[in-house]
Amino acid sequence: MKLKDLSVIVASWESRQWDAFIAEYLPAGVLTDAFWSGRPCPCPICGGKDRFTYTRNRKRGDWVCRKCNNGSPSGGDGLELVRRYTNMSYYELKCRLNGAAMPTPLQLPVRPASTRKPxxxxxxxxxxxxxxxxxxxxxxxxxxxxxxxxxxxxxxxxxxxxxxxxxxxxxxxxxxxxxxxxxxxxxxxxxxxxxxxxxxxxxxxxxxxxxxxxxxxxxxxxxxxxxxxLPPAGGAVRLMAPRNGELGIAEGLETAYAAYMQFGVPTWYCLNRVLLSQFVVPDGLGIQTVHIFADFDAVDEKTGKSPGVADALALQKRLRQAGYKVVLHRPKVRGTDFCDEWRTVYQLRQMSNQAVAA
Ligand SMILES: [Zn+2]
Structure with a gap:
């Protein structure tokens, strides 16, 4: 059977078929509302916070990323996105979209070596x-x-x-x-x-x-x-071992340590609020309770929400649905994080210690 060329297969696709194709190969964690609505979001290929936009501008699953070419802007169609995300070759994609099994390696056509590969x-x-x-x-x-x-x-x-x-x-x-x-x-x-x-x-x-x-x-x-x-969705920096089935999650290194000092809960951090909202509890560590230490950001005028709290709520909802006990902690003062709050708590504790000593 002769395989149909990729260009022939996709020629008849409408925009929503491109969407479905992307949804089949990229994990749900990166396919956020922001992704589908074409708002800036983390890049499925190279991460970041808001460098990626799913533009659909030629109705071919089109996207752009400010950093995807070794730190410079790049973009392409849905085939390119899936190919780069999965590391499949165009040939492998062609086989899959033809519904054909991959041939044994000996039959693979030889790809010419490109001069400058990312x-x-x-x-x-x-x-x-x-x-x-x-x-x-x-x-x-x-x-x-x-x-x-x-x-x-x-x-x-x-x-x-x-x-x-x-x-x-x-x-x-x-x-x-x-x-x-x-x-x-x-x-x-x-x-x-x-x-x-x-x-x-x-x-x-x-x-x-x-x-x-x-x-x-x-x-x-x-x-x-x-x-x-690898795509970073779901991960964290594992600062310390969970204890008694409990683990804390924060956005940043400093807030993770501050939350640990204030609450005594071993805490990891996810680097930013989007990755925090995508955090996945690893199996095998006995974690049953997750404490989320949200940054209490100022309200975003566009959404009317505090971004850090909104993403923490999204994580809370998902983890509860997955059966975890979840405790959401938020600093008392708007515009602060737990690093700020811990400084205040620490000073108050120092003062009361001094008062007791005097
Ligand atoms: Zn990128």
Whole structure:
């Protein structure tokens, strides 16, 4: 049987068939309302927060991403999205859409080697694994510990297995901006695989985040993900082991530690609110109760909601449906997170300790 060409198969597709095709190959976690309605959302291929838009602008499952070409903009049709997400070749897709079984490798047509290929999944994995293995474990008084102690007063917590420290070069648009002590965090999927590493660049002299400025004076983010070897939806940075079947979930590193100090619940973090809303409880750790430590963001004028709380509520709903006990915690003051709240609680506790001592 001669296989029909992909272009022939998709030629008759309407926009909703493209939608259905994408829905078949991408996981529900990335196919959010924002995705389908064409609002900025995390990229299924390379992550981020709002770099991806499903535009459908030629009615062929079209999309754009600001970072998908090794940090530069990229886009394509639904075939390209599915192919890049799944790492299938066009040939494999062609077989599938023809309803045919894949031929044995000997029959595969030889693909000409392209001159400049974007990093494939294996290369991305090698890259993040190299960064992780090149970084060293935290030790008392190092840059990472000093930074965390400055952000989360009184911090006492188990030594994190998922954080390391390295001096890393900061590159932006192929230019070296500087070298910084960098917290390297391992972002782990529910099945235990590492999806990416998240990096926080620190000031070399003071216990604070680095101020990173390029030659044109643009301020660059001190916190960034590296390439995503795997789609990050569902994962978290596993800061400490769950205890008594309980686990906390927060957006950021600092809020996770602050929540741990305030509530005593071992807490992981998801890097941002979208990934928090997509968090999946891993099997095999005995987790029954999930505490969600929401950021109480100011109200977004477009939605009329506090984004951090809205995403925390979405997670609460999904986890409850899955049978978990869920406790949603929200800071008392609008516009704050648990890092802010812990500072206040800590000061009050210090004052009352002093009052008792006096
Ligand atoms: Zn992308």
């Amino acid at each position: 990093l494939d999944s294996a290369a991305k994995l090698r890259r993040i694994e190299q960064q992780w293995s090149a970084a060293s474990c935290l030790s008392p008084g190092d840059h990472a510990m000093q930074y965390l102690a400055a952000r989360v007063p009184g911090l006492r917590a188990p030594k994190p297995q998922s954080l390391r420290l390295a001096v890393q070069e900061y590159w932006h648009e192929k230019k070296l901006i500087g070298r910084y002590p960098t917290i390297v965090a391992q972002f782990t999927l529910p099945d235990g695989r590492m999806a990416t590493v998240h990096r926080t660049s620190l000031d070399p002299r003071r216990p604070e985040k680095a101020t990173v400025i390029d030659a044109e004076g643009e301020i660059l983010p001190s916190k960034r993900n590296d390439v995503s070897a």
